[in-house]
Amino acid sequence: MKYFYLDKNHAKNGIVMSAYSNSKPEPYYVEEGYAEYIGDSLPIYVYYDEAKDLVRPSTLEELVTLGVKKLEPNQILEGGNIKTFNPAYEYIENNEIKSKTREMLVLEEIEKPFDNEYIKNGKLKTIPKKPKDMVKGEFDFIQEQWNEKATDDEKLENLKEKIVIINSEILRIKSAGFVDIKLEKELERLKDLHYQLSYDIANKLNENF
Known part of the structure; x- marks a missing residue:
């Protein structure tokens, strides 16, 4: 000593x-x-x-x-120790290393958006699920909503096909001795849509004469 x-x-x-x-x-x-x-x-x-x-x-x-020890751009002093971080996937907040969110990674073009994602006003957004009864849906990224592009005839034909398929399935289930209440309600709903659409188409034809 x-x-x-x-x-x-x-x-x-x-x-x-x-x-x-x-x-x-x-x-x-x-x-x-x-x-x-x-x-x-x-x-x-x-x-x-x-x-x-x-x-x-x-x-x-x-x-x-004191400036005796220099830190690299990707280093910070945390808890008395020098820690290295990856600037591409991590950032510093309140002198702590934190992982970047997926939104941050996409906005910085480190990762690509998924097929159901888009960027608007500096934010990463998810395209909502297409409405159930939409036949030819097209998503409007400006209005941020789904628009139906199918004609009335195409929508009517789509409903007919769904009604035939569901009706066949109900008959198959009944032949086995069972009943599917949910499926029968869906059939009634589709029939109502078919009726209403047919009615609307007929009205449009009458207006043109």
Whole structure:
């Protein structure tokens, strides 16, 4: 164990400048205004705590503050340790490394949007599910809504096909001795739609004459 006496002004800046060292204390140097450091050897960098009149080895954080230790652009000091992060997939918030959200990754063009996603006004959005009875749906990205592109005749034909398919399935289930209430209600709903659409088409034809 040795006693080192350091210049305080240099120690404040983390610089070690020893005036004297000995294997035993030398009160004279303390009285002369030198800072005392006790250890087997002098550290490369020190920190001088004026409040406690204490010299100790500099912490990593203090070295960074003093500019002795330089951090890379993808490094931060967290919990007294240097941590490396991936700027493409991570970011810093309140001096903490956090993972980027999928929206952030897509907006920064690190990842591509899924087929059911689109970007509008700086936000990643999901295309809503196409309405159940829509035949030829087309999504309007400006209005952000589905529009029906099928003609009345195409919609009528689509309803006929659905009615035939569901009716056949109901008959098959009944032949096995069972009843599917949900399927029968759907059949009635489709028949009502078919009736209403047929009625509307007939009215349009009458208006043209």
